[in-house]
Amino acid sequence: MSFFQALFDPSMPFVRNALLAGVLSSILFGVLGSVVTVKRIAGLAGAISHAVLGGIGLALYLAAKGILPGLPPIVGALVFAVIAAAIIGLVSLKAKQREDTVINALWAIGMSMGILFIAKTPGYADPMSYLFGNILLVSRGDLILLAILDVVVILLAWRGYFQLEASAFDEEFARTRGVPTDAVFLIILGITAVAVVVLQTFVGIVMVIAMLTLPAGTAGYFAKNLGGMMLIGSGLSLVFSILGLAVSWALDLPSGAVVVLVAGAVFLAVSALRMRRRA
Amino acid sequence: MDNHPTIAVVFSAVNYSYANLEVLSESSFHVHQGEFVALIGSNGSGKTTILRLIMGLAKPDSGKVSIFGKSPERARGLVGYVPQYMNYDPAFPISVEEVVKMGRLEGLSRNCDSTRSLSASCPELETALELADVADLRARPYKALSGGQRRRVMVARALASAPKLLILDEPTANMDSESEERLFTVLGNLKQSTTVLIATHDTAFVSSLTDVVLCVGQREGRPGGVLRHAAKPADHIPAGLYGGSALQVLHDTDLPDECCAGVTEGRKARAGRKTP
Numbered sequence: 001m002s003f004f005q006a007l008f009d010p011s012m013p014f015v016r017n018a019l020l021a022g023v024l025s026s027i028l029f030g031v032l033g034s035v036v037t038v039k040r041i042a043g044l045a046g047a048i049s050h051a052v053l054g055g056i057g058l059a060l061y062l063a064a065k066g067i068l069p070g071l072p073p074i075v076g077a078l079v080f081a082v083i084a085a086a087i088i089g090l091v092s093l094k095a096k097q098r099e100d101t102v103i104n105a106l107w108a109i110g111m112s113m114g115i116l117f118i119a120k121t122p123g124y125a126d127p128m129s130y131l132f133g134n135i136l137l138v139s140r141g142d143l144i145l146l147a148i149l150d151v152v153v154i155l156l157a158w159r160g161y162f163q164l165e166a167s168a169f170d171e172e173f174a175r176t177r178g179v180p181t182d183a184v185f186l187i188i189l190g191i192t193a194v195a196v197v198v199l200q201t202f203v204g205i206v207m208v209i210a211m212l213t214l215p216a217g218t219a220g221y222f223a224k225n226l227g228g229m230m231l232i233g234s235g236l237s238l239v240f241s242i243l244g245l246a247v248s249w250a251l252d253l254p255s256g257a258v259v260v261l262v263a264g265a266v267f268l269a270v271s272a273l274r275m276r277r278r279a
Numbered sequence: 280m281d282n283h284p285t286i287a288v289v290f291s292a293v294n295y296s297y298a299n300l301e302v303l304s305e306s307s308f309h310v311h312q313g314e315f316v317a318l319i320g321s322n323g324s325g326k327t328t329i330l331r332l333i334m335g336l337a338k339p340d341s342g343k344v345s346i347f348g349k350s351p352e353r354a355r356g357l358v359g360y361v362p363q364y365m366n367y368d369p370a371f372p373i374s375v376e377e378v379v380k381m382g383r384l385e386g387l388s389r390n391c392d393s394t395r396s397l398s399a400s401c402p403e404l405e406t407a408l409e410l411a412d413v414a415d416l417r418a419r420p421y422k423a424l425s426g427g428q429r430r431r432v433m434v435a436r437a438l439a440s441a442p443k444l445l446i447l448d449e450p451t452a453n454m455d456s457e458s459e460e461r462l463f464t465v466l467g468n469l470k471q472s473t474t475v476l477i478a479t480h481d482t483a484f485v486s487s488l489t490d491v492v493l494c495v496g497q498r499e500g501r502p503g504g505v506l507r508h509a510a511k512p513a514d515h516i517p518a519g520l521y522g523g524s525a526l527q528v529l530h531d532t533d534l535p536d537e538c539c540a541g542v543t544e545g546r547k548a549r550a551g552r553k554t555p
Contacts, residue, residue: 038371162389162397166381169371173436176334176360178386223372224420 003249014136018255021138022241024146025202025211028195030234031157033216034226035188038168044092044189046209047103048084049196051110053205055080056130057117064121073130077197080110085193089186133204133256135245142201149198153191157230160184165226202241203256214263215240218270240266285312285347287444287474288333290505293342295328302328306342306505308493312443313471317485318478319528320495326478327363329495329505330446333476334360347443356385359437361430363448363478369422375432376417379407382439403441411435411465427458434465444474451479463488485510487524494530507534 006015036045059076062068084106091102118125129137157164166174167181175181192212199208219232244259251258288310295303302325310316320326331337332344335351346354359382380397383404389397408414411434416424424432430450437445447466451459466475467488479485485492492508510526 038368040368159389160387162381162384163387165373165377166384168368169373169378169381170362170365170367172336172362173360173365173381174384175336176355176358177381177384177440178355179384180387217370220370220372225373225377226371229372 003246006249014138015249017138017140017143018135018245019242020143021135021146021202022245022259023238024143024150025199026215026234026237026241027150028146028153028199029211029215029237030219030232031153031230032192032195033212033237034219034229034233035157035164035168036192036212037216037220038226038229039185039188041189041192042209042213043100044088044103045192045196045212047088047107047110048081048189048193049200049205049208050107051084052077052081052197052200053114053127053130054110054112054117055114056205057114057121057127060125061117061121064123064125074197077200078194081193081197082190084110085189089189093182093185129204130200131204131206132254133200133202133207135202135255138201142198145198149191149195153195156187156191161227164188168226203259207256207260210260211237211240211263214260214267218263218267221270221274236266237263286310286345287312287314287347288476289343289345290329290332291343291345293332293339293344295325295332295337295339297328303332303339304504306495308505308507310474310476310491310493312347312474314474314490315466315470315486315488316474316476316491316493317489317528318476318493318495319482319485320478320480321482322480324496326480326495327448330360330448330476330478333444333446334358356440357443359440359442359445361433361437361445361447361450363452365433371422373421374417375413375419375421375424376404376408378421378432379404379413379417379435379439382407382436404439406441407435407438410438410468412461425458427454427461430454430458431462431465434462438469438473442473444476445469447475447477449479450477482528482530484525484527487512487526489526492526492528494528508532509534 001009003015006012007019009015036042055076055078056073057076058080059071059073062076063071087106088103092099095102114127118127163174163179163184166177167179167184171181196205196208199211203211215237216229216233218236219229223229223232240263241259244262245255247253247262248255248258286309288308290306290308293303293306294301318326318329328337332339333346333351335355344351347357383397383401405414408417411431413428413431413435416428416432421429421432434445434447434450450462454462463486469475470488477486482494489510492510494506494508496504509529509532511529512524512526
């Protein structure tokens with residue numbers, strides 16, 4: 001059965017859920033990804049996304065040990081994401097030195113905690129599906145969370161477009177025009193933290209950062225401004241997601257990895273063509 | 280002639296230090312509206328600190344900074360700023376016109392005033408593009424510009440809010456002489472209507488547009504003071520090196536801050552000005 005036949009098969013609602021997750025994620029990849037790219041905080045977003053594993057591990061452990069029965073992993077993930085974003089945000093704003101050391105430490109400590117908790121969790125807990133995502137397990141609740149986050153991100157991007165553009169282009173100048181650049185930065189980081197958690201069901205925490213940078217980076221070659229980058233980035237993400245899902249269905253491959261590979265291959269090809277044209 | 284022109288900038292006994300390093304010590308000076316001021320001093324003397332204090336990006340440890348009679352934070356809308364460096368991402372997709380529009384931003388507003396959206400065009404934007412000589416570049420991607428063109432776009436961005444005070448930090452750094460001349464033509468057109476303050480590390484000569492020379496730096500027994508110097512026409516400097524003709528700064532002259540006389544002999548007509 002082909003992917004498109006499966007889509008319309010009433011006995012396979014998970015395929016439609018997967019497609020819907022792809023569509024909803026594409027908006028975040030395009031809009032938030034453009035902001036992450038032009039603000040050059042992909043490294044910070046990477047640290048947050050990896051620190052999240054600590055929260056997932058802790059939640060699984062507490063639930064399995066009966067300390068907090070039924071605690072869903074996403075709650076642990078959200079708590080860790082927000083804590084990591086707060087630490088990274090404050091360190092970036094306050095400490096001018098050793099910023100990258102702290103960020104890399106959070107990255108590694110978060111992951112290590114996750115691995116340790118999962119190892120000590122009774123029963124079988126597979127870190128793979130969190131690391132690399134499993135889109136066929138997307139629930140209705142996940143879809144609702146994605147949709148809410150889409151609306152929030154679009155509203156914020158529309159309302160604060162000029163402030164975002166100015167603080168990403170030239171932060172000090174934006175400050176001279178009364179833009180609260182520190183608040184803008186912390187809000188972006190907070191939204192990114194939540195998005196990383198919500199998006200991990202689709203591509204997994206390791207590859208979220210790839211999808212927040214590759215489509216937006218490719219769009220940056222064609223767009224005339226930040227708004228265009230968001231639109232083209234969302235469109236590209238949509239194509240990559242549907243293509244990735246179809247290919248992974250046809251060849252029986254993990255969908256998150258296929259989507260990221262498609263996005264990465266297109267980004268590298270476009271970059272190479274641009275470099276050749278300039279040379 | 281108005282004997283009490285509006286005061287644009289006043290520093291009263293300002294102290295400022297970074298960690299333990301004293302940058303400004305009991306610094307006092309003032310600038311009248313419409314003056315063209317050269318703020319000179321070697322690298323690390325405290326010029327950029329003075330600019331940051333004027334723009335409210337830094338606060339003095341003690342003393343008072345007043346811009347058009349207001350605190351620097353409240354006067355932000357009156358000040359246009361052209362930075363020396365910009366940590367700019369060449370992959371940022373943005374047109375010249377959009378960069379200039381940033382100059383009309385006001386805090387969190389989506390409008391440049393109560394009626395007009397920032398996404399629309401407006402007379403101030405057109406004037407800024409014309410004044411800075413970048414109107415023909417408006418649709419170009421910012422990354423496709425030369426260094427000199429970018430600097431003029433930064434000037435246009437600073438002018439987009441129709442500022443009463445324009446601040447330029449080392450505006451001619453890494454600029455060829457033709458670009459420099461075009462920039463100073465732009466600044467010459469602003470003279471009188473806008474107060475212009477240029478920070479430069481060249482302490483020997485300044486543009487002949489200059490009305491006031493303020494020298495920042497250490498002196499015996501007076502670390503981090505700001506002194507007012509006289510200057511004389513420097514005819515031996517080839518025209519074009521300082522964006523037109525130049526003045527030589529006379530470092531052995533200390534004009535008292537109460538003295539609002541012009542910088543050169545020929546401008547003594549302005550000597551009647553006193554601080555109100």
